[in-house]
Amino acid sequence: xxxxxxxxxxxxxxxxxxxxxxxxxxxxxxxxxxxxxxxxxxxxxxxxxxxxxxxxxxxxxxxxxxxxxxxxxxxxxxxxxxxxxxxxxxxxxxxxxxxxxxxxxxxxxxxxxxxxxxxxxxxxxxxxxxxxxxxxxxxxxxxxxxxxxxxxxxxxxxxxxxxxxxxxxxxxxxxxxxxxxxxxxxxxxxxxxxxxxxxxxxxxxxxxxxxxxxxxxxxxxxxxxxxxxxxxxxxxxxxxxxxxxxxxxxxxxxxxxxxxxxxxxxxxxxxxxxxxxxxxxxxxxxxxxxxxxxxxxxxxxxxxxxxxxxxxxxxxxxxxxxxxxxxxxxxxxxxxxxxxxxxxxxxxxxxxxxxxxxxxxxxxxxxxxxxxxxxxxxxxxxxxxxxxxxxxxxxxxxxxxxxxxxxxxxxxxxxxxxxxxxxxxxxxxxxxxxxxxxxxxxxxxxxxxxxxxxxxxxxxxxxxxxxxxxxxxxxxxxxxxxxxxxxxxxxxxxxxxxxxxxxxxxxxxxxxxxxxxxxxxxxxxxxxxxxxxxxxxxxxxxxxxxxxxxxxxxxxxxxxxxxxxxxxxxxxxxxxxxxxxxxxxxxxxxxxxxxxxxxxxxxxxxxxxxxxxxxxxxxxxxxxxxxxxxxxxxxxxxxxxxxxxxxxxxxxxxxxxxxxxxxxxxxxxxxxxxxxxxxxxxxxxxxxxxxxxxxxxxxxxxxxxxxxxxxxxxxxxxxxxxxxxxxxxxxxxxxxxxxxxxxxxxxxxxxxxxxxxxxxxxxxxxxxxxxxxxxxxxxxxxxxxxxxxxxxxxxxxxxx
Numbered sequence: 001x002x003x004x005x006x007x008x009x010x011x012x013x014x015x016x017x018x019x020x021x022x023x024x025x026x027x028x029x030x031x032x033x034x035x036x037x038x039x040x041x042x043x044x045x046x047x048x049x050x051x052x053x054x055x056x057x058x059x060x061x062x063x064x065x066x067x068x069x070x071x072x073x074x075x076x077x078x079x080x081x082x083x084x085x086x087x088x089x090x091x092x093x094x095x096x097x098x099x100x101x102x103x104x105x106x107x108x109x110x111x112x113x114x115x116x117x118x119x120x121x122x123x124x125x126x127x128x129x130x131x132x133x134x135x136x137x138x139x140x141x142x143x144x145x146x147x148x149x150x151x152x153x154x155x156x157x158x159x160x161x162x163x164x165x166x167x168x169x170x171x172x173x174x175x176x177x178x179x180x181x182x183x184x185x186x187x188x189x190x191x192x193x194x195x196x197x198x199x200x201x202x203x204x205x206x207x208x209x210x211x212x213x214x215x216x217x218x219x220x221x222x223x224x225x226x227x228x229x230x231x232x233x234x235x236x237x238x239x240x241x242x243x244x245x246x247x248x249x250x251x252x253x254x255x256x257x258x259x260x261x262x263x264x265x266x267x268x269x270x271x272x273x274x275x276x277x278x279x280x281x282x283x284x285x286x287x288x289x290x291x292x293x294x295x296x297x298x299x300x301x302x303x304x305x306x307x308x309x310x311x312x313x314x315x316x317x318x319x320x321x322x323x324x325x326x327x328x329x330x331x332x333x334x335x336x337x338x339x340x341x342x343x344x345x346x347x348x349x350x351x352x353x354x355x356x357x358x359x360x361x362x363x364x365x366x367x368x369x370x371x372x373x374x375x376x377x378x379x380x381x382x383x384x385x386x387x388x389x390x391x392x393x394x395x396x397x398x399x400x401x402x403x404x405x406x407x408x409x410x411x412x413x414x415x416x417x418x419x420x421x422x423x424x425x426x427x428x429x430x431x432x433x434x435x436x437x438x439x440x441x442x443x444x445x446x447x448x449x450x451x452x453x454x455x456x457x458x459x460x461x462x463x464x465x466x467x468x469x470x471x472x473x474x475x476x477x478x479x480x481x482x483x484x485x486x487x488x489x490x491x492x493x494x495x496x497x498x499x500x501x502x503x504x505x506x507x508x509x510x511x512x513x514x515x516x517x518x519x520x521x522x523x524x525x526x527x528x529x530x531x532x533x534x535x536x537x538x539x540x541x542x543x544x545x546x547x548x549x550x551x552x553x554x555x556x557x558x559x560x561x562x563x564x565x566x567x568x569x570x571x572x573x574x575x576x577x578x579x580x581x582x583x584x585x586x587x588x589x590x591x592x593x594x595x596x597x598x599x600x601x602x603x604x605x606x607x608x609x610x611x612x613x614x615x616x617x618x619x620x621x622x623x624x625x626x627x628x629x630x631x632x633x634x635x636x637x638x639x640x641x642x643x644x645x646x647x648x649x650x651x652x653x654x655x656x657x658x659x660x661x662x663x664x665x666x667x668x669x670x671x672x673x674x675x676x677x678x679x680x681x682x683x684x685x686x687x688x689x690x691x692x693x694x695x696x697x698x699x700x701x702x703x704x705x706x707x708x709x710x711x712x713x714x715x716x717x718x719x720x721x722x723x724x725x726x727x728x729x730x731x732x733x734x735x736x737x738x739x740x741x742x743x744x745x746x747x748x749x750x751x752x753x754x755x756x757x758x759x760x761x762x763x764x765x766x767x768x769x770x771x772x773x774x775x776x777x778x779x780x781x782x783x784x785x786x787x788x789x790x791x792x793x794x795x796x797x798x799x800x
Contacts, residue, residue, distance in 0.1 A: 012159045015238045022245030023064045029249050030061065033256055040259040048350075049109055053255060056102040060248040063095050067241055070160075082153045085160035089151055093140055096244060101133050103251050104179055107217075110258065111183055114190045123733035125186065130397065132179035138392040139172040145455045147236075162236045169236065173225040180218045216250045348739030355416055356742040357408045359423070360660045362435035364732075365405065367666030368398040369442020371725050376449050379715045388454050395446040402439060409436075419747070426746040427492045430484060434505035437476040438667070441516040444470055448519050460527065467520050467531070474517070474538065477509035481546075496556070497564045501577040502664075503553050508581045510546035514539040515584050518591030525598055536595055543588045547632075550581040570659050572650045575643035580668035582636035586629035593625020658731045660741055666725050 037057070044050055070088055108125050115121040143166050150164025220243045227239045348356070375391035413420045424430050448466050451457050458465075484506035488494065521535040557578075566572060600618040650656070735741030 011232065011235050011238070012154070012161065015235065016159065018238060019064075019241040019245075020068060022242035023061075023068055026061060026064070026245040026249045029253065030057075033252065036256050036260065040256060040263065044259075049106065052102055052106060053252075056099060056106065056248065057252055059095065059102075060099055060244060063092065063099075064241060064245055067092060082151070085153045086148045086151050088160060089148060090144060093144060096240075097133075097137055097140055099244065099248070100136065100176060103247065104129050104133065104176075106251060106255060107179075107183055110255070111186045111190075114187065119734050119737045121186065122737045125182065126733060126737075127729075128179050128182040130400075132176055132182075134393045134397040134400070135178070136172065136175040137396040138389055139168060139175055141392060141396075141451070141455065141457065142168050142389060143172050145457050166236070170225065170229055173221060177218065177221045177225070180221060184215070184218065217247055220247050220250075348742055351415075353739055353742045354408055354412050355419070356744040356747065357412045358429055358660065358744050358746075359409070359432035359435060360429070360664070361405050361408070362439045363432070363661070363663035363667070365398060365402050365439025366435055366442060367663050367725055367728065368394055368401055369439060369446060370667045371722060372398060372446040372450070373442070374718045374721065376446065376454075378718060388450060391446065391450050392455070395443070395450055398439075398446070399443060402443060405439075406436075419744075422746045423744075424487060425491055427488075427494055428500075428502060429744070429746045430487065430492075431502045431505045432661075433484060434477075434480050434507075434509045435664075437473050437480055437509045438512045440469075440476070441473050441512045442667075444473065444516045445519045448523050453523060463520070463523055467524065467535070470513070470517055470520050470535075474513050474542070477513040477542075480509050481506045481549075496560050499557060499560045500567050500571045501553070501557055501574040502571075503557075504550060504577050504581060505664075507546055507549045507553065508577075508584065510542045511550070511581050511585045511588060514543035514546065515588040515591065517542070518588055518595065522591060522595055522598075525595065529599065532595065532599060536592060536599070539588065539592060543585050543592075547581060547585045550578075550585075554578060566646050566650060568650070570656050570661060572647055572656070573662060573665050575646045576640075576665045576668050578639040578668070579636050579643075582632045582639065583668065586632035586636070589625045589629045589632070593622045593629075596621035596625070658735070658741075659743075660732070662731075663728050666721060666728060 041050060041053060108129050111125055112118070112122045146166045146168065147162060147164065151160055151162050153159075154161040224239050224243050227235065372391050372394035375387050375394060378387060444466055448463065452463055452466070488503075517535050517539040521532045521539065524532050524535070567574065597618045600621070601615050732741065
């Protein structure tokens with residue numbers, strides 16, 4: 001309810017003045033530090049951190065100037081309406097989320113540098129950032145859905161006023177604090193863990209690492225949280241823009257101070273004479289100079305263990321009493337007691353990672369999107385708001401992954417243009433192109449089911465946008481499926497003995513697009529029957545083509561297993577891929593059956609000549625859809641048992657490395673879970689609505705299959721699939737940090753692929769002719785390089 005006019009005037013002026021103070025202070029600080037910005041940032045070499053810093057430094061002032069113009073009614077009065085106020089809230093919230101994300105990335109980079117770019121710390125910080133950012137984004141959507149209807153334009157103060165309390169706003173301001181707490185812990189632990197002189201107090205180390213900066217950010221977040229908890233609805237934005245300005249100011253100041261100290265350190269390093277290796281070892285191992293908290297008085301095993309964890313990275317500096325040591329000569333080395341061991345692993349550069357980026361990375365989109373669907377239709381508690389917020393969280397996380405992966409793929413094929421020809425002719429890597437439209441389809445399914453239907457966000461315009469994007473996904477799926485099959489027929493050479501179920505990936509795109517169309521059509525029934533009929537016809541054609549081709553591949557694969565045995569190595573994971581087309585097609589048939597039940601009979605035809613006008617048609621279609629879906633699910637259960645037995649047999653003989661293709665296991669395993677959850681709903685709704693002989697058949701089938709069994713089995717399987725996603729994410733993050741997971745088999749020649757332990761299935765004529773030219777590497781040189789690692793031990797022994 002709207003407050004009294006007098007109270008609204010006071011609250012509006014308080015909001016206006018406090019936010020104005022924040023803008024003025026930030027602009028004044030920007031003027032004071034502009035000379036340092038030009039000297040330390042603009043004149044520096046181009047880098048990701050540089051452009052990120054500049055984007056945040058100038059994005060926030062421009063947005064706050066626009067906010068000031070709108071809040072102080074400097075703009076045209078005709079623009080000041082309730083509709084413009086609501087759009088204003090949405091736009092500023094979007095840019096606010098982007099600004100918070102950029103600021104947290106800059107903080108993340110700072111913390112990782114404090115820990116000397118430790119891969120473990122980097123993975124922990126990145127995971128904490130993603131959880132905090134996606135949770136904040138999901139809660140922002142929830143808050144906007146509840147807040148926007150209560151935002152009105154109040155003519156008395158010429159300002160937008162919120163009239164509706166939103167309880168979720170407390171959680172919205174608390175979510176970013178999760179990352180701030182993680183940052184504070186990381187900084188404090190770093191200060192206690194690092195070696196320091198005995199006369200150096202811990203508080204000096206904490207101050208040098210910027211604990212004041214991190215504490216200031218936390219205090220500002222708490223200020224917003226207190227306002228959201230205690231203030232009236234009309235004061236809901238009292239401190240939002242002020243805190244936005246102050247956090248940006250503090251972040252810019254801290255980063256400029258860090259750059260200033262770094263410049264001074266480099267100047268000192270250029271004036272210092274680097275001591276010899278023996279002198280350096282003698283000084284650093286002297287117990288009189290340095291002391292670890294975990295040591296007593298001598299430099300024994302604990303000291304050696306502490307030093308072992310200190311990896312000298314690209315560039316660093318340690319204060320050794322009055323001695324400043326630059327890491328120029330020690331780059332890539334590790335200090336262990338009084339010995340230096342040269343590191344044999346070198347992290348790949350960004351350009352190398354882009355070059356070795358493969359289409360298989362879009363399997364991450366498929367897996368994350370499938371987890372979002374799991375939370376949305378979980379057999380227990382799916383109607384609870386917390387489950388839907390979790391589903392929205394994974395939807396936003398999946399959207400972030402999709403944007404990043406698409407940018408990487410676009411950069412790869414535009415910068416290194418010859419790679420596209422090499423990849424498309426590779427008999428294995430090219431098949432993973434099907435992951436792109438399937439990952440995009442999971443975004444459409446989750447957006448319609450979660451954002452539109454549950455949170456009721458966007459209205460008909462949002463749904464028509466999803467429908468348009470679905471047509472785009474259909475076009476890409478058709479091109480991927482038939483184009484890839486044509487390339488397999490004419491440009492590649494395949495053998496039955498080397499076949500894996502990766503052959504299914506281009507085909508499954510049609511089935512997943514059909515399921516996405518069913519979700520969109522089901523939501524459009526209420527207001528656009530003609531487009532629903534068109535969508536239903538296209539979906540039926542897509543799933544029919546897809547499942548027919550998939551059964552053909554099943555037959556070939558079964559022949560391959562019987563005649564040639566199980567696939568070797570990591571290709572055994574492809575044995576789980578049949579669960580995808582079977583489970584997803586069953587889900588698609590269920591959706592189309594329910595659409596037929598709600599849409600039919602049509603009223604514009606003769607019941608005798610037009611089967612779609614017959615009153616029995618919806619019941620018949622509904623029953624047939626469930627029967628076909630259950631048959632497909634039963635067949636998927638059969639393949640699941642075979643895949644588990646095959647994987648157990650391979651794991652019993654040898655261990656398998658973790659590769660990006662492991663993500664392909666998640667989406668197929670989730671599809672049957674979605675069917676179990678959805679079929680339980682259909683069985684519950686089906687029995688009282690069916691009539692005639694088809695009702696008797698369905699009732700007998702429902703009595704034979706207890707719905708509680710489907711609930712329990714679906715919940716267990718969904719939990720296992722989520723655990724699989726967590727395992728894959730945990731194994732992927734360290735590999736992404738050090739770059740070891742970025743491997744493109746299409747860039748490695750077949751003779752070297754087998755030696756390096758990669759899949760040599762690409763050793764065929766067409767691939768060799770179209771592969772990117774690589775410098776010839778002598779076999780002995782490769783063996784010598786592999787001998788430095790455990791993976792190359794066997795290759796070295798064979799050569800001897």
